[in-house]
Amino acid sequence: MLSFSTNRPKDLLAKIRDAIDKGHITTWSYDKDGDFTHTPDQWARKAWMRPTIVPGEFLRFNIVYPTGAIASREIYAVYHGRFTEMMLAHFDNDFDRIAATAQLTVGDLVGA
Numbered sequence: 001m002l003s004f005s006t007n008r009p010k011d012l013l014a015k016i017r018d019a020i021d022k023g024h025i026t027t028w029s030y031d032k033d034g035d036f037t038h039t040p041d042q043w044a045r046k047a048w049m050r051p052t053i054v055p056g057e058f059l060r061f062n063i064v065y066p067t068g069a070i071a072s073r074e075i076y077a078v079y080h081g082r083f084t085e086m087m088l089a090h091f092d093n094d095f096d097r098i099a100a101t102a103q104l105t106v107g108d109l110v111g112a
Contacts (some may be wrong), residue, residue: 001060001062001063001105002049003060004087005096006094009053009059011060012094017034020106025084027039034050035048036049038083046079047075049074049079050063062105063076063110076104084100
């Protein structure tokens, strides 16, 4: 799980989607459900980062592995690390802190 401390989580989520739509972020996409996947061929659709808004506090992302998948430490690390990198590169003024769990936690889904 990734958690970004912000008093405007809904606005931050909208900014992320807008930056993807405008081509400012090319290594992430989102699907009709609003979940984000890393787009390089090696990582595309290996997992998704599912956003949850905690009003006035946090924008959280839980990892979701595809149906039948086994939770991979490498995929977990890449998705959390690269998503954090993207957020720091593009939205560092929109949040105060990032928290990440080292292991799967409540809200993360494997083979869902």
